[in-house]
Structures are given as C-alpha cells and as structure tokens.
Amino acid sequence: MIDENMSTDQFIEANTVTIMQNQLKTGCIIPVFSKDNESTISHTEFIETTHEVVSQFFTGEPLLKPSIRVSHPIKGRIPEAMGKPAKELREAEKTLYYERMAFVIELPNITYEVSGNSLSLTVGGVRAYNHENLYNRKSEERFKVFAGFKNRVCTNLCIFTDGAYQEIKARSIHELAMGIYKLLSEFEPSRQIRLLKSFGNYELTESHFAQLLGKARMYQHLPAQYKKNLQPFPLSDTQVGMVAREYYMDNSFSRNPNGSIDLWKLYNLFTGANKSSYIDTFLDRGAGCFSFTQFLAEQLEAGSQSWYLGN
Numbered sequence: 001m002i003d004e005n006m007s008t009d010q011f012i013e014a015n016t017v018t019i020m021q022n023q024l025k026t027g028c029i030i031p032v033f034s035k036d037n038e039s040t041i042s043h044t045e046f047i048e049t050t051h052e053v054v055s056q057f058f059t060g061e062p063l064l065k066p067s068i069r070v071s072h073p074i075k076g077r078i079p080e081a082m083g084k085p086a087k088e089l090r091e092a093e094k095t096l097y098y099e100r101m102a103f104v105i106e107l108p109n110i111t112y113e114v115s116g117n118s119l120s121l122t123v124g125g126v127r128a129y130n131h132e133n134l135y136n137r138k139s140e141e142r143f144k145v146f147a148g149f150k151n152r153v154c155t156n157l158c159i160f161t162d163g164a165y166q167e168i169k170a171r172s173i174h175e176l177a178m179g180i181y182k183l184l185s186e187f188e189p190s191r192q193i194r195l196l197k198s199f200g201n202y203e204l205t206e207s208h209f210a211q212l213l214g215k216a217r218m219y220q221h222l223p224a225q226y227k228k229n230l231q232p233f234p235l236s237d238t239q240v241g242m243v244a245r246e247y248y249m250d251n252s253f254s255r256n257p258n259g260s261i262d263l264w265k266l267y268n269l270f271t272g273a274n275k276s277s278y279i280d281t282f283l284d285r286g287a288g289c290f291s292f293t294q295f296l297a298e299q300l301e302a303g304s305q306s307w308y309l310g311n
Contacts, residue, residue: 007106007122009067010155014276016069016102021047024068028097029076031134038138041173043070043101046127046143049173053180054105054123064106071279072099072130100128100279104157106150112193115200115264117252119149119158121189128280140169144283145180147187149196153252156271159286160192199263199293202300206259208309209247209266212296215308216240230307231295234288239273246272263300267293 009018025044032039047066055063074097077084081093104124111120126144133139146165149158159165163186168179204212217240219233235243246269247255253265253272261269270289277285299306 005064005108007064007067007104008150008155009069010275011067011104011122011124011150011157012069012102012275012277012279012282015278016071019068019070019098021066021068024070024098024101029095031074031097031129033138034135035137040129040132040134040138041141041143041170041176043068043098043127045173046101046125046176047103049177050103050123050125050145050180051105053177053184054107057181057184058107058110061107061109064108066103066105068101068103069279070098070101073097074099097129099130100126102126102279102282104150110189112149112189114151114193114196115262118152119193119196120152121147122150122157123147123184124157126279126283130280138171140171143168143170143176143179145183146283146287147184147189148192149189151268151271154268154272156268156275157286158192158196158267158271159283159290160187160195161287161291162191163187164192165283165287195294196264196267199267199297202263202297203260204263204266204296204300204309206255206261209255209259209261211310212308213240213244231292232288233308234285234292235270235273236277239276242273242276243269263293263297266296 021044030039030042047068051063051066076095077089078093078095081089104122107121111118124146131142144167146159148160148164151158166183168176170176170179216233217237220237247261250269253268255261267289270293271286274282274285274289299309
C-alpha cells in the first residue's frame with residue numbers, strides 16, 4: 001500500500017538537493033560501463049526495487065512515497081551539440097545524471113517512543129557512482145542499504161549497525177532485491193529500540209563532554225598506529241564544532257541545567273551534525289555515530305574510563 005504523503009526529505013541537508021522520483025527517472029540519463037556499453041542499475045531502479053521489497057516484506061503496511069536527495073550533477077550534451085557554446089544549448093541537447101543519490105522510505109504506522117521522542121521505521125539507501133569503475137566492463141555494482149528509525153522530532157536517522165546496514169554487491173536487479181530482502185530479514189527492530197532507550201540511562205558531566213570533544217578533534221590527527229587501538233570517532237572536525245554549538249542551542253537535545261548531557265541527547269547531536277555529510281559518507285558516519293554512542297554507554301556501565309573520557 002502506497003501512502004500519497006512523502007517521506008521527509010530533511011534526513012540529509014547540506015551538499016544535496018531534493019528531486020522527485022519521476023524527474024529522476026525521465027530527466028536523467030543512465031551511465032554505462034564504457035568498455036562494453038552495458039547499462040548500470042539506475043538510481044530509479046534501485047529505489048523502485050527497494051520499495052517493492054519493503055512493501056512485500058511488510059505486507060499491508062502503508063509506505064510513504066520515497067524522498068530522494070542527489071548531489072554532484074554530471075552534465076553532458078548530445079553529439080549533435082558538439083562545439084556549441086553552453087549558453088546556446090537547447091534543453092533537448094543537454095544530458096544529466098547525478099553521481100550520488102540517497103533516499104528514504106518511511107513506514108509511518110510502525111513507531112516506537114524513546115525518551116519522549118516518536119521514532120518511525122525507515123528503510124533507505126545510497127548509491128554513489130564515484131565508487132564504481134565505469135571505465136571498465138560491467139561488474140558487480142555497490143549499493144548501501146539500511147533499515148532503522150527516523151526521529152520525528154528532528155528527522156535524524158538512527159542507523160543501526162548489526163544486521164541493519166550493509167553494502168550490497170549486485171549484477172542484476174534480482175540480486176539487489178535478494179540482498180535487500182536478506183537485510184530486512186536480519187534486522188531486529190526491537191533490539192535497536194532497546195539499545196536506543198538505554199542511552200538515556202547514561203550521562204556525561206560537562207567536564208567529560210568537553211574532554212570528549214577535545215579528544216574527538218585530536219583523533220582526526222592521530223598517527224595510524226595510535227588510532228588502531230581506539231574506538232573510531234565518526235565525525236569530522238567541522239561536525240564536532242556543530243555538536244559543541246548545539247550542546248548549548250538545540251531546542252530538543254541541549255545540555256541539562258547543570259551542564260550534563262545524557263547519551264540519547266548526545267547521540268542526536270551526533271546524528272544532527274551528520275546531516276552535513278556528503279551522500280557517499282552519510283550512512284557510514286550514521287552507523288558510526290550509533291557504534292560510538294554504544295561504546296560510550298558500555299564504558300560508563302563498566303565504570304571504566306576510555307581515552308576519550310580520561311585515563
């Protein structure tokens with residue numbers, strides 16, 4: 001069942017634009033593998049395949065229309081327009097496709113509450129042609145797919161790591177569909193919700209929060225031999241600055257009056273900052289935010305102090 005309402009398009013913001021599915025399907029060419037001229041699986045085929053698998057897996061559940069965001073337009077022209085000044089090109093002489101694309105499909109009736117926030121089940125994916133070797137013969141193509149939850153308060157995506165986010169390699173739409181179905185079969189929504197709820201049980205003092213952000217900035221510049229023994233920090237220096245700003249400013253997830261902040265709020269500051277990521281790093285960083293927050297919870301539960309929180 002397809003709900004005519006649209007899934008939110010604010011799951012990722014910076015460096016992207018919103019595009020309608022029909023516009024993506026009719027207004028963009030499909031890249032090929034140059035050595036044998038075999039077609040790639042198009043962005044719209046990826047979206048349509050995911051939508052079909054989700055509708056079959058969650059039989060009877062209404063699905064919102066996919067929301068799609070794209071970046072890095074690749075512009076071209078038809079052979080007849082060779083040598084023609086760009087300002088003189090007619091629309092029919094132009095070609096276009098987007099190197100990177102991300103989409104989400106919401107299931108609005110499957111919801112849970114975490115720390116007073118309503119979360120709805122969401123399935124989505126990312127395609128980035130810059131990760132394909134289009135100068136060779138047709139080979140397996142890579143698609144990133146996830147099943148997780150969207151926080152309706154802030155449209156942040158909660159991307160679980162265990163069995164709910166993976167890169168699928170496929171040569172055909174059938175192989176892609178099978179990979180998506182396998183991911184949905186392995187997804188344990190109740191386990192993810194249980195872990196998300198547990199984040200609210202742990203709290204960082206203002207001092208620990210400040211130390212965490214300082215170490216997060218240091219992590220980006222550590223020599224490789226030091227990094228290998230540490231929990232990876234998923235965000236960039238600029239995004240760490242966003243987390244620091246929203247610690248004071250965010251309407252829903254800012255610090256407590258005494259300066260402390262629980263891990264549920266911190267996790268949402270992380271996922272909020274992740275909206276500024278490029279499409280091809282967005283899901284990896286989103287999954288990394290979950291893993292890192294879970295790591296902090298485990299450290300606090302054990303009463304131990306990591307490199308991030310002090311030795």
